[in-house]
Amino acid sequence: MTEIEDLKKRVRDFAQSRNWEKFHTPKNLAMAVAGEAGELAAEFQWLTPEESAALTKDQLKAVELEMADVAIYLLRLADVLGVDIAGAVKEKIELNKGRFPKV
Numbered sequence: 001m002t003e004i005e006d007l008k009k010r011v012r013d014f015a016q017s018r019n020w021e022k023f024h025t026p027k028n029l030a031m032a033v034a035g036e037a038g039e040l041a042a043e044f045q046w047l048t049p050e051e052s053a054a055l056t057k058d059q060l061k062a063v064e065l066e067m068a069d070v071a072i073y074l075l076r077l078a079d080v081l082g083v084d085i086a087g088a089v090k091e092k093i094e095l096n097k098g099r100f101p102k103v
Contacts, residue, residue: 004086008079011072029077036073040066 001009015021043063044052055063078085 002086004075007071008075011076012079015076024076024080026077026081029073029080032073033070033077036066036069040070 015024040063043059043066075085077083078088
């Protein structure tokens with residue numbers, strides 16, 4: 001089992017043990033990803049570019065936790081839809097190579 005598959009299983013087990021599956025529709029999960037991405041963006045909202053590249057320990061921890069929330073919902077969405085997220089990322093990188101050639 002890959003690390004991504006293990007994480008998907010852990011998130012699935014967490015949701016199942018709380019009877020949350022009825023709420024984990026693709027629409028709801030996509031909305032949750034967007035909401036958590038907004039919370040991640042809020043951590044950087046009023047920082048200068050320099051400040052955003054030199055986060056304090058507390059700021060970095062807050063960013064890490066918001067990144068984890070985004071990842072958790074994205075993994076759950078991939079699990080519900082049966083998407084191989086690692087495969088999708090690899091495919092997208094290859095597509096982007098054609099769209100954005102090296103300079």
